[in-house]
Amino acid sequence: MKIKQLSLLTLLAVATAVSAQQQYAYTILVDKGVKAGEQIVKVNDDGDISVRYIFKDNGRGPELDEKISLNKEGFIQDYQAKGNTTFGSVINESFKVQGHSASWSTGQEQTKADYPQNALYLPVDGSPYLSSIAIAAMAKSGKNSLPLLPSGTLTQQVVSELLVDNGGEKQQVQLLVHTGVGFEPNFIWATQGEHPRLFAYLIPGYLSLIEEGWQHNIEAMLDLQQKAETQLLQKLALLPKKLNGLTVIRNARIFDSSTLKLSAPSDIYLLRGKITQIVPTATLQSPVAHEIDAANRIVLPGLFDMHGHLSRWEGPLHLAAGVTTLRDMGNDNATLQQMMDEIDHDQLLAPTIVPTGFLEGESAFSARNGFVIKDLSEAKNAIDWYAAHGYPQLKIYNSFPKDILKDTVAYAHSRGLRVSGHVPAFLKAEDAIKAGFDEIQHINQLMLNFLVKADTDTRTLDRFYLPAKQVADLDLQGKAVQDFIRLLKNHNVTVDPTLATFDFLKKTDGTVGEPWRAIVSHLPPDIQRSYARAELDIPDQATAARYAKSYAKMVEFVGMMYKAGIPLVAGTDELAGFTLQGELELLVKAGLTPAEALQVATLNGARYSKVEHHKGLIKVGFDADLLLVDGDPTQNIADIRKLALVITQGKAMVPADLYQQLGVTPFVKNKVTIRDFVTEQGQGGGKTSKGHRHLH
Numbered sequence: 001m002k003i004k005q006l007s008l009l010t011l012l013a014v015a016t017a018v019s020a021q022q023q024y025a026y027t028i029l030v031d032k033g034v035k036a037g038e039q040i041v042k043v044n045d046d047g048d049i050s051v052r053y054i055f056k057d058n059g060r061g062p063e064l065d066e067k068i069s070l071n072k073e074g075f076i077q078d079y080q081a082k083g084n085t086t087f088g089s090v091i092n093e094s095f096k097v098q099g100h101s102a103s104w105s106t107g108q109e110q111t112k113a114d115y116p117q118n119a120l121y122l123p124v125d126g127s128p129y130l131s132s133i134a135i136a137a138m139a140k141s142g143k144n145s146l147p148l149l150p151s152g153t154l155t156q157q158v159v160s161e162l163l164v165d166n167g168g169e170k171q172q173v174q175l176l177v178h179t180g181v182g183f184e185p186n187f188i189w190a191t192q193g194e195h196p197r198l199f200a201y202l203i204p205g206y207l208s209l210i211e212e213g214w215q216h217n218i219e220a221m222l223d224l225q226q227k228a229e230t231q232l233l234q235k236l237a238l239l240p241k242k243l244n245g246l247t248v249i250r251n252a253r254i255f256d257s258s259t260l261k262l263s264a265p266s267d268i269y270l271l272r273g274k275i276t277q278i279v280p281t282a283t284l285q286s287p288v289a290h291e292i293d294a295a296n297r298i299v300l301p302g303l304f305d306m307h308g309h310l311s312r313w314e315g316p317l318h319l320a321a322g323v324t325t326l327r328d329m330g331n332d333n334a335t336l337q338q339m340m341d342e343i344d345h346d347q348l349l350a351p352t353i354v355p356t357g358f359l360e361g362e363s364a365f366s367a368r369n370g371f372v373i374k375d376l377s378e379a380k381n382a383i384d385w386y387a388a389h390g391y392p393q394l395k396i397y398n399s400f401p402k403d404i405l406k407d408t409v410a411y412a413h414s415r416g417l418r419v420s421g422h423v424p425a426f427l428k429a430e431d432a433i434k435a436g437f438d439e440i441q442h443i444n445q446l447m448l449n450f451l452v453k454a455d456t457d458t459r460t461l462d463r464f465y466l467p468a469k470q471v472a473d474l475d476l477q478g479k480a481v482q483d484f485i486r487l488l489k490n491h492n493v494t495v496d497p498t499l500a501t502f503d504f505l506k507k508t509d510g511t512v513g514e515p516w517r518a519i520v521s522h523l524p525p526d527i528q529r530s531y532a533r534a535e536l537d538i539p540d541q542a543t544a545a546r547y548a549k550s551y552a553k554m555v556e557f558v559g560m561m562y563k564a565g566i567p568l569v570a571g572t573d574e575l576a577g578f579t580l581q582g583e584l585e586l587l588v589k590a591g592l593t594p595a596e597a598l599q600v601a602t603l604n605g606a607r608y609s610k611v612e613h614h615k616g617l618i619k620v621g622f623d624a625d626l627l628l629v630d631g632d633p634t635q636n637i638a639d640i641r642k643l644a645l646v647i648t649q650g651k652a653m654v655p656a657d658l659y660q661q662l663g664v665t666p667f668v669k670n671k672v673t674i675r676d677f678v679t680e681q682g683q684g685g686g687k688t689s690k691g692h693r694h695l696h
Contacts, residue, residue, distance in 0.1 A: 024197065025212040026128075028055050031368030037061065039209065041129050053083075053127035057207075058367040059398070059459045062086050064127055071097070074137040075118040085125055087504065088461055089534040095121045095149075102149060107533060108510025111150065119147040120154065122181070124529050128209060131178070131188070132198050139196055145180075151525045154180040159228045161192075164199075164217040173199045175225060177232075181526050183662045184313035185232060187225050204229075204312075205332030230347070233312055236661065237349040240651035241674060245289025246271050249626065249647075251281050252294035254618050255634060257301055257602040260595040262634060265296060270624040273650035278620060291675040292645070292652070294628055300598065301618050302625030302648055303640075304605020305351075305580045307441060307496050307571025309369075312339060314576040315350025316662060320655040321577030322640065324625040324648040326351040327609050329395055329441065329573070330358035330369040337389070343649075352625075352649065354609040356393045357386030357417070359408070361424070363399040365459035370395075376404040380411050387415040392610040395441070396421035398459045402431075409436035418610070420496070425459050428452060433487055439494040439608065441571070443502055443554045446495065447471050450480055468505040468536060471550035476557060488566050494608050496571040497558045499590070500582040506548040509534040515582020516575070518638065522665040559591030569608050570601040581640050594637040624648070630668055645672045 028037035037055035044050070051066040064083035071077045079095040095104040102115040106124050120134050134154055137146055145155040160175040171191060178186045189200035189210075200210035200218070204226055208218050247270040254263040267284060269277040277284065302324025308314075310328050318326055328336055336355055342348035358370025359382055366372050371382035386394060394412045396405070402424050409419045413436065420439030423432045429440060429449035440446060447467040448458060456462060475481065488495070500515035507513045512520045512531050520531050538544050562568055570587065572579035580601065587597040606616025615623050626647040631639030643655045652674060656666035 026198070026209055027212050027215065029208045029210070029215065029218075030057055030206065031372070033215065034368060036207070039128060041132075049129075051127050051129045053129070059365040060086050060461060062091075062125070064091060064125065066127055066129070068130075068133070070133065071118070073118050074133065074140050076121050076133060079121060079123065081123060081126060083125075084537075085533070085535060087464060087535040088537040089509070090537060091125045093123055093125060095123070104149075106529070109529070109532065113149070115149075117147070119149045121149045122152070122526055122529075124526075124533055128201055129198065134178075135176070135190060135196060139194075148180065148526075150529070152180050154178060159187075160224050162217075162221060162224055164214060164221070166213050166217075173221075175221075175228060177228070182524060183317065183527070183664070185229075187229060189221060189225075205335030229312060230342075233342075233349070234347050236316065237347055239316075239349065239657060239661065240653035243270060243290055243647070243650055243652055246276075246286065247290040247292065248286075248288045249292045249294050249299065249628075251296050252299040252628075253296060254278070255298055255300045255595075255598065257599050257617055260593075260599060260634070262298065268299065268618065268624075268626070270626075270647070273624055273648075275618065275620050275622050275624050278618070287677070289677055291677070292628075293673060295672075297628045297630065297644065298632055298634065299618065300627040300629060300633070301602040301616055302351075302623075302627060302646070303580060303601045304570065304609065304616075305572050305577075306569040306605055306608070307498055307573045308576070309573070310336070310339060310350065310353065312342075312348060312350075315343075315348060316658045317576035317578070318351050319349065319577075319646055319648070319653060320643070320658040320662075320664075321581060322627045322643050322646055322655075323577055323580055324351050324627075324646065325354060325605065325609065325611070325615060327354040327356060327393075327571070327605075329356045329571070330367070330397070331355075333370055333385075346649075352623075354393075354611065355386075355389070355391045356395045356420070357382065357391045358395050358397065359383070359400065359421075360397040361399040361401045363459070365425075366399050367397055375401070376407055376411075379404060379408045383408070383412050383415055383417065387417060391417065393418040393420060393439075396424065396432075396437075398422050398425055398463075400424040402427050405432070406435040418608075420494075423448065423458070425457055426454065430484065430487055433491050433493055437493060439496060439569075441496045441498065442573075443467075443497040443499055443558065444505075446484075446497075446557070447474070447554060449484060450474055464505060464536065467554070468547040468550050471553050472546050474553060476553060476560065481557075485561060485564050485566070488561065489564055492567075494567040494569060495558075495561055496569045497554075498571050498573050498583070499555060499558060499586040500572060500579045501574040502551065502554065503582075503586075504535040506538075506544065506551040507534055507536075508538050508544050515579060515586065518641065519578050519581075519667075522659075522667065524663040555586060555590050558587070562587075562590065562592055562596075567604060567608065568600050569604050570597075584637050584640055588637045595634045597637055598633060598640075624650070628672060630670055641667050644668050644670055 022043040024041040026039040030036045036057045040052045042050045049068040053064045055061040067080040069078040077097050081093040083091040093106045103112045157177045158174050173189050176188045190196045191199050202208050249268040251265050265281040267281050303322045304325045305323045306327045307329050308326045340353050343350050360366050360372045362374050373379045394417045412419050418438040423429050423445050444467045451466045451470050503513040570583050584597045603616040606612040628645040630642040630644050633639040646653050659666045
């Protein structure tokens with residue numbers, strides 16, 4: 001999975017004093033206090049600032065050195081950053097103000113702009129420290145907002161305070177919320193006083209960046225932060241309209257994800273989140289509480305994203321893209337259980353979650369989601385926990401001990417769990433299949449089957465660079481590949497290729513990856529810039545051409561698997577919501593028809609999540625997970641982005657409304673009207689219309 005890189009795009013820290021000879025050290029912790037990095041900030045005698053930032057988790061992560069000079073108002077006058085991103089591409093970023101002009105360079109991006117007033121430059125690959133400068137500038141000016149370069153406005157609000165201690169030393173820290181960057185609010189812990197500075201940045205269930213020596217305060221800080229987050233999230237959860245009482249969707253052309261055909265105009269009746277009746281339009285005249293005119297639109301079953309790692313803020317992005325069910329492929333267990341409870345109680349706006357148990361072995365490369373184990377006994381205990389909590393599937397990860405793999409898979413099967421995952425280090429995909437895997441994640445994990453040697457450690461970046469470099473020479477019609485496809489077929493293995501995610505293998509600096517080209521202009525400006533950056537180190541055109549050829553063969557290989565009868569599911573492991581749309585386009589590019597790609601994202605999703613008895617089809621008795629679409633995605637898969645209305649969990653929501661809350665320009669402007677009916681007693685189901693509500 002892709003880790004969250006700590007940068008100004010995903011977190012906003014706070015101010016630091018700039019007096020001479022100061023140094024601030026921060027430690028970065030994951031899981032139960034395991035150190036994964038550090039940030040060292042030094043302020044020199046002349047006020048210039050240097051930052052050394054390194055974060056490594058799951059065998060990868062960014063490394064960065066920054067040099068920063070500020071003007072007298074505390075804004076960046078000169079900025080230089082050098083290092084490497086999470087997947088190895090080179091960071092060489094600069095910014096400079098001269099008079100009333102500013103210029104900046106980020107790889108292929110070379111820009112100049114007028115600089116009539118102070119504004120904070122927003123680097124693409126900066127360290128957490130950079131937003132400290134923003135807070136210092138706000139503190140100096142007495143304002144709670146400031147303009148950003150290249151565009152936008154950063155705002156700040158104080159939401160809570162806490163007295164923390166370090167032995168005999170005590171200090172009051174404050175919890176800030178920053179908005180205006182990215183899709184979601186950023187929660188930051190800062191010191192107080194005349195020169196406030198970064199104290200901590202916490203991602204519940206994943207990561208803690210905190211000033212060295214104060215780590216034992218994390219639990220109390222997380223408690224306050226999650227309460228503050230919950231208040232904002234509960235407000236967001238009120239956006240959808242609850243469909244209390246009988247609801248009818250009239251004049252709908254229903255996509256049958258089993259036969260791949262469209263129905264004649266039909267009426268769909270819903271009650272308490274279930275489909276109760278489907279009839280030809282206008283043949284049933286039962287009184288209803290709510291009426292929705294589909295206006296001859298196509299209605300699809302809700303989509304499944306079969307490879308997510310949900311955060312509490314990602315739900316609206318998924319839902320706005322039509323993802324009504326998300327298979328979570330690895331999360332902090334307590335955090336995931338909390339989110340599922342919140343969804344169930346209408347406190348969190350998110351898709352229905354199908355949880356997957358994450359199981360990893362102990363090593364220096366371990367990804368610390370779920371359980372990290374050392375032996376078979378610990379593996380069985382973890383599986384027992386997942387089985388007791390209703391998890392239908394297990395995901396095995398890179399460092400899992402290969403000598404207990406077969407016994408672990410057998411035990412999971414005995415407890416009723418499907419088994420999927422990455423291929424553990426020093427094994428091939430064919431070894432995992434023979435050990436009993438039901439499913440394999442990621443196209444690179446399949447391609448490595450033909451590339452690794454006995455001593456190849458796929459916990460390193462080799463798991464990305466080897467396929468990028470060598471698949472170009474792979475003979476897809478050769479015996480090795482054809483034998484492997486037969487092995488997959490004979491063992492009934494499902495594949496979750498996540499093709500869209502692996503577009504980054506060929507993405508060169510200054511270009512936007514294929515899965516996001518249609519949507520990137522709709523995103524917040526800072527997100528747009530991040531999606532125009534290379535992620536792998538691609539030093540020249542010859543390398544770029546080779547990596548592109550390798551990726552094209554991976555897409556072709558997915559089409560070959562599908563034609564051979566190997567089941568596919570549509571997963572992402574990338575930008576929430578939007579990436580699934582790109583994944584479906586790539587499945588069509590691999591050779592599936594648009595209708596077949598929709599089947600993969602609906603019926604296959606339900607089948608391989610073990611929820612096919614109530615999801616994946618528009619059928620009486622099934623969950624009312626429904627998408628009203630402008631256009632015809634059964635013929636043009638790109639029309640999947642033209643969602644006019646999403647219904648799930650007994651609620652109706654408008655993608656345009658959700659996107660506007662997240663700083664995204666909507667894709668559809670046409671209105672869908674929900675007419676509400678009440679009786680004289682005020683109960684749904686009467687014939688007297690008391691009004692209507694435009695959802696647009």
